[in-house]
């Protein structure tokens with residue numbers, strides 16, 4: 046078996062169980078496209094530094110192209126001694142090119158290589174996730190546009206609170222996702238720094254130009270301190286925090302869909318293509334997509350906690366603990382890249398039951414706040430109005446009536462300012478139209494919110510189109 050890259054000072058080969066224990070190839074092999082890019086850029090740097098001739102650099106490029114082809118089609122031959130993707134590729138180059146291949150690691154360490162690979166990978170993954178978040182926002186905005194005038198009951202404490210327009214609720218999720226998008230782009234900026242040229246942690250005597258390598262690899266920044274470059278993983282924490290918060294927001298949207306599609310609420314139905322059946326109960330149509338979206342927040346949270354705990358108390362500079370950074374990052378990205386399109390499809394195809402929504406929006410006492418506000422507009426102190434309407438609600442509930450079913454005399458007995466004419470605010474349309482304060486649910490306000498979301502979506506699209514990560 047081939048010796049590991051570092052075997053020079055060792056008199057014994059590695060114990061097989063330690064070899065297995067310390068290997069990361071099974072999860073870091075997916076970094077191969079980045080490792081090839083970084084190796085190409087490093088070969089160019091070595092050529093500029095006079096370590097590789099231009100012929101040698103060309104040989105390296107050709108060998109890398111053939112490695113890329115076999116890695117892409119799954120025919121690349123890994124060996125037992127390949128600890129990780131970086132050693133596998135270097136071993137391949139040395140095997141293919143002899144002395145020329147053996148020159149490639151000059152001025153480079155796996156420490157600066159692995160973190161640069163990961164930063165590159167993450168930039169690309171973040172763009173995929175951000176476009177998934179963008180797509181979900183678009184689906185919510187489209188549903189809002191399609192249901193601009195549909196009434197819906199609004200809840201606090203999951204008790205019917207006040208009638209609103211359906212887009213008021215859909216856009217609330219959309220605004221939350223717009224902030225998720227911002228956080229992801231912040232994570233992109235944190236990841237966007239090349240660390241190649243830092244070597245093990247203290248720089249190198251090989252005359253490299255890390256800023257030029259950074260430019261070759263499409264990074265907008267280069268590290269400033271080599272020890273920081275190889276040991277910092279806060280860029281991954283920024284991503285995992287954004288991912289965990291996004292996961293929580295998706296879980297809340299998922300829960301909303303579970304509630305809305307339940308028989309008890311019956312406000313919405315999932316399209317058959319986005320619902321699942323029961324193996325035993327033939328009548329069941331289950332919202333698994335929304336439930337899974339709700340549950341994924343658990344693993345996204347644990348991915349963040351995983352890396353926080355790995356990093357806590359680590360001394361400078363590189364420590365092997367840092368090998369444990371990749372799995373949570375990959376897991377969080379995979380989880381979101383899987384969840385977002387499924388949830389987007391479910392939202393896009395969700396149908397609403399206008400009758401049920403309307404009936405619930407008209408629920409007997411949903412206009413109580415509006416009635417109290419109507420009294421306030423007549424000059425009644427709010428607390429006094431709240432008290433009078435509260436008593437009126439208690440009476441209606443005791444009699445099984447709704448608030449509109451009260452005579453002029455009874456109203457006056459509850460408060461001298463109350464008249465039958467004021468009861469018109471109990472009509473949910475009138476009530477919704479009246480709530481025209483900034484960010485409120487009146488039609489004009491919803492139109493403003495929708496326009497603002499659509500402007501944000503346009504800006505997001507432009508930003509996504511302007512960013513590409515070389516792969």
Ligand code: ARG
Nearest residue numbers: 069129155156159363367368
């Ligand atoms: N597989 C390692 C990692 O993921 C690569 C770096 C190894 N560096 C070292 N000094 N052993 O971190």
